[in-house]
Amino acid sequence: MSMHEIPWREGLLAERRGDAMAYEAFLRDFAASMRRIVAMRLRRLRLTADEAEDVVQEVLIAVHARRAEWDAGRPLVPWLNAIARYKTIDAVRRLRRQARGRVDLSEEEWSAIFVAEESGREHHAMDVESLIVVLPPGQQAAVRAVAIEGASHREAADRLGTTEGALRVTLHRSLKRLMAAVRQGDGQ
Template sequence: MREREDEWTGLMRAALMGDDAAYQRLLRGIAPVVRALARRGLARAGQAVDQAEDIVQEILLAVHLKRHTWDANAPFAPWLFAIARNKLIDALRRRGRRVFVNIDDFAETLAEEPAAETPSTREVATQLAQLPSRQRDVLQLIAVDSTSIKDTAQKLAMSEGAVRVALHRGLASLTARLREK
C-alpha cells in the first residue's frame, strides 16, 4: 500500500512537471482503486453498483481539473481519496435515498392501527384566530390560500425572510396550541 502511494506521489509530481507519460500511468493506476471505492460506497448506501463508472469519471475529471491544487510536498493518496469521497457524496445526494417497499406487505398492520385523531377545521380556525395578526395573515395566505412566499411578502409589505420567520413561528404556535387540546 505504502509503495503504491509513494509511486502515485512520484507520478503526480512528474506529471505536474510536464511528463505526460507519468500522468497517463498515474490515471491508469488510480482508476481501479477509485472504481472499487465508488462501488463500495454505492453498495453501502444501498444503491446499484452499476452506477460506479459515472462516479469514477467524475473523480478522474476532478483530479485532472484540480491537479494544480495538490501540494507537491504532501502525499497524493489522501488528496485523491478526499476528492473521491466528496464526489461519491455528491452523487449519492443527487440520486437521493429511495427505498421502495411494497405496501401490500403491510396491509394487515396498517388495517389494525387506529386512525390518528386530527383536529377539526373548526378547531384549527379557532386556534388560528388567536395567533398574532402577522402570523395569522401569513398562515392564511400560504397554508390556506396557497400563495407563494414571494407573493405573500408583496401583499403584506414584508421581506421574504420575515414571511418565512412568521410562517415558522405561526406553525409552531398553532401546533403547540392544537396539541394542548
C-alpha cells in the first residue's frame, strides 16, 4: 500500500462530506507528488520539464472532474495513477508532435529576427509585393488590407465592399495560392 493511500483517501472522502479544506489539502499534496513524477517522466523522455506544470494541471482537472466516479470501496492511489498515466501519455504525444515543428532560438536570435535594417525592410516589402502581384485584383486588395496594412477583417470588408465571411474566404484562398507559389519558388 502506498504511503499516500490513507491521507489522500481521507481527503477525498472528506470532500464528499463537504469538507473543502481537507479536499484542498489533498489536492495540494497530490499536486506536489505529481510535479515530481511528471517532471521525471518528461526528462526521461527527453522532453523539457517546463511543460510539467501543464500536465499536472490536466491531471488535477481530470481528478476533480471524475472524483465522484471513484469507488470508495477500492484503493485510491491506483485510480489516481491511472488518470495520471493517461493524461501524461496524452501530453507526451502532444508535446512530441509540437516539438517536431518547433525551433528553439536564443534571446539574441529572437531579437535579430525583429531588427532589420531599412534596406532589408525595403527588400522584404519588394519580395512580398512580387508575390502579391500574381493574385487576382480582389485577392491582392484583401491581402494588402489585412496582412500588410493591418486592418481588421471587419474594416477590410467594409473598405472592399464585401462581407467578413467573403473576405475570410478570399484571404484563405489568397494565402493558399501564395504558399503554393512560395513552395514552387523553393523547388519543393
